[in-house]
Amino acid sequence: MELxxxxxxxxxxxxxxxxxxxxxxxxxxxxxSFLTHGVHLLLLTMSKLKTGAPPLLGEEAQSYTDPLPQxxxxxxxxxxxxxxxxLLVLAYKSYQKLGTDDMEKLREDTx
Amino acid sequence: xxxxxxxPLLVPLLTAAVLVLFRKKIAFQRWVxxxxxxxxxxxxxxxxxxxxxxxIQTLFMSGWxxxxxxxxxxxxxxxxxILATALIGMFIVFxxxxxxxxxxxxxxxxxxxxxxxxGVSGSFLTGDIFNLFVCFEVMLISSYAxxxxxxxxxxxxxxxxxxxINVVSSTLFVAAVAYLYGVTGALNxxxxxxxxxxxxxxxxxxxxxxxxxxVFSLKAGLLLFFWLPGSYSAPPAAVIALFxxxxxxxxxxxxxxxxxxIFNGDPAVTHTWIAWMAGVTMIMGALGAxxxxxxxxxxxxxxxxxxxFIAFGLATANADALSGVVFxxxxxxxAKALLFILGGLIxxxxxxxxxxxxxxxxxxxxALGWMFFVTALALAGIPPLSGFPGKLQIITGGFxxxxxxxxxxxxxxxxxxxxxxxxxxxxxxWGEERKKLPLDSDDGKKRSLSGFQMNxxxxxxxxxxxxxxxxxxxxxxxxxxxxVEQAGHTLLNPAEYxxxxxxx
Numbered sequence: 001m002e003l004x005x006x007x008x009x010x011x012x013x014x015x016x017x018x019x020x021x022x023x024x025x026x027x028x029x030x031x032x033s034f035l036t037h038g039v040h041l042l043l044l045t046m047s048k049l050k051t052g053a054p055p056l057l058g059e060e061a062q063s064y065t066d067p068l069p070q071x072x073x074x075x076x077x078x079x080x081x082x083x084x085x086x087l088l089v090l091a092y093k094s095y096q097k098l099g100t101d102d103m104e105k106l107r108e109d110t111x
Numbered sequence: 112x113x114x115x116x117x118x119p120l121l122v123p124l125l126t127a128a129v130l131v132l133f134r135k136k137i138a139f140q141r142w143v144x145x146x147x148x149x150x151x152x153x154x155x156x157x158x159x160x161x162x163x164x165x166x167i168q169t170l171f172m173s174g175w176x177x178x179x180x181x182x183x184x185x186x187x188x189x190x191x192x193i194l195a196t197a198l199i200g201m202f203i204v205f206x207x208x209x210x211x212x213x214x215x216x217x218x219x220x221x222x223x224x225x226x227x228x229x230g231v232s233g234s235f236l237t238g239d240i241f242n243l244f245v246c247f248e249v250m251l252i253s254s255y256a257x258x259x260x261x262x263x264x265x266x267x268x269x270x271x272x273x274x275x276i277n278v279v280s281s282t283l284f285v286a287a288v289a290y291l292y293g294v295t296g297a298l299n300x301x302x303x304x305x306x307x308x309x310x311x312x313x314x315x316x317x318x319x320x321x322x323x324x325x326v327f328s329l330k331a332g333l334l335l336f337f338w339l340p341g342s343y344s345a346p347p348a349a350v351i352a353l354f355x356x357x358x359x360x361x362x363x364x365x366x367x368x369x370x371x372x373i374f375n376g377d378p379a380v381t382h383t384w385i386a387w388m389a390g391v392t393m394i395m396g397a398l399g400a401x402x403x404x405x406x407x408x409x410x411x412x413x414x415x416x417x418x419x420f421i422a423f424g425l426a427t428a429n430a431d432a433l434s435g436v437v438f439x440x441x442x443x444x445x446a447k448a449l450l451f452i453l454g455g456l457i458x459x460x461x462x463x464x465x466x467x468x469x470x471x472x473x474x475x476x477x478a479l480g481w482m483f484f485v486t487a488l489a490l491a492g493i494p495p496l497s498g499f500p501g502k503l504q505i506i507t508g509g510f511x512x513x514x515x516x517x518x519x520x521x522x523x524x525x526x527x528x529x530x531x532x533x534x535x536x537x538x539x540x541w542g543e544e545r546k547k548l549p550l551d552s553d554d555g556k557k558r559s560l561s562g563f564q565m566n567x568x569x570x571x572x573x574x575x576x577x578x579x580x581x582x583x584x585x586x587x588x589x590x591x592x593x594x595v596e597q598a599g600h601t602l603l604n605p606a607e608y609x610x611x612x613x614x615x
Binding site: 020025028032035036039040042043046047048068069072075076079080082083086087090091093094097098106 | 241244245248252255256259262264267268270271274275278279281282285286288289290292293296298
């Protein structure tokens with residue numbers, strides 16, 4: 001299972017980096033989403049995939065799943081959700097004001 | 112256990128929460144901001160006094176004993192940085208009241224500023240590496256909003272770059288935390304320190320250490336500073352003063368914390384990287400400061416030089432260098448805030464940020480001119496001002512640690528700092544008096560510090576306050592030294608830090 005997860009993570013990172021390197025702002029934002037998804041899966045995989053037990057630890061628990069990664073991922077998802085929505089609004093606003101979403105053109109105008 | 116540790120977060124958080132509710136009432140916003148920032152300063156003073164008296168203070172959230180749960184830790188380094196943050200936050204609130212236009216003030220400027228202080232204080236206090244990520248995000252998201260607030264073309268362009276860089280580096284941060292958790296099974300920094308030492312720092316742990324180095328260097332502007340000069344040119348002077356004084360320093364603090372506490376096992380790898388990065392950063396920052404002829408860029412490259420210099424102290428990592436790092440961090444926070452405030456005022460007075468288009472301001476603005484001159488001397492490290500003691504200690508430590516080249520580079524760049532700032536002073540204040548140009552903030556081309564609304568004489572008062580602090584830090588270095596030495600001592604002996612948290 002870890003192997004499949006690693007491959008998935010690799011694919012997600014590849015797509016994310018590819019999109020980050022494109023010119024269109026919207027594609028770049030999607031790229032950051034892919035990257036964060038990849039990293040969340042990485043967090044889950046790195047803390048070992050365990051199944052068959054609840055994430056609860058009683059006094060006499062025989063086995064349990066580590067609940068911490070889920071908590072971390074949840075926090076991180078919330079943060080990336082907020083940042084992505086901010087980025088989308090920012091992209092929309094800059095498209096309105098600057099008249100382009102092409103990163104090359106945005107750079108030229110600054111000089 | 113000490114509940115005081117949560118107050119440096121709670122005070123700005125409550126202030127911001129109240130201010131969000133009353134967006135339109137500008138007078139109310141100003142008063143509550145001022146009161147909140149003064150309260151924050153009082154809390155910070157008490158915290159420093161307690162740490163001085165009773166040693167390292169800890170707070171276990173919800174009573175979860177470490178290594179479970181989130182801990183807050185205040186050793187002397189954290190406490191002093193909290194004090195500096197509160198102090199600078201207060202002066203910048205005062206400066207913002209007069210210098211930020213009403214349009215921005217009625218669009219959540221002050222709440223965002225206080226949220227930023229929450230994130231900064233949290234990053235200094237937390238003893239948990241994932242919580243550090245969360246505090247970073249609180250700080251960064253506030254900074255995204257502050258940098259774009261006003262919505263000029265230049266701001267929009269620079270914000271896109273700034274946000275993207277930080278989103279990518281935050282992603283890497285989470286990845287680094289994931290790897291570290293996979294290898295050690297710990298998130299508590301004290302626990303990590305023990306576990307990394309037990310496992311022996313080699314192979315995979317060194318890779319993780321370098322990943323952390325990249326992440327924090329991106330935030331601090333150490334070597335990976337390509338985003339900094341542009342992004343820090345866009346927003347109003349008060350915001351840049353806040354960023355230049357606090358944001359990059361948080362990155363530097365985390366570098367210091369992580370590489371003295373957790374990844375201290377293999378300095379031949381990690382600290383050599385840091386040393387190279389420090390040297391290159393100083394040289395490139397110096398070149399940048401010489402190359403440009405507009406004020407925001409010159410000041411931004413000065414930020415980069417000082418980051419490189421502090422990293423030099425971290426790379427040396429002996430007793431002298433580490434207490435020097437703490438002293439220099441404190442000095443640099445105050446001095447950079449002051450420098451950007453004065454830079455903003457000069458641009459306001461001249462109507463332009465371009466050195467070739469200004470001159471002769473000394474006749475109309477003598478106080479401003481001489482304050483800028485003294486700040487330039489302090490930044491270059493001329494005694495008896497505040498830059499000198501820290502610089503002396505870091506360079507003494509550097510010689511003792513055998514980093515002769517880095518010491519030479521840092522002495523040389525000190526001259527360049529002085530030269531670049533005195534050049535600004537001469538161009539702006541000497542020579543023939545020129546007509547004031549109209550401040551044009553929205554053509555997207557001119558890199559002016561936009562957003563000033565008025566020419567209040569009171570704007571010099573916060574700057575004067577910071578200047579007094581800088582002089583006092585230099586003259587009273589003897590009195591500050593015990594605090595700084597205690598901070599450096601804990602950094603040098605991470606066992607003390609670990610002991611305070613995992614005592615049972």
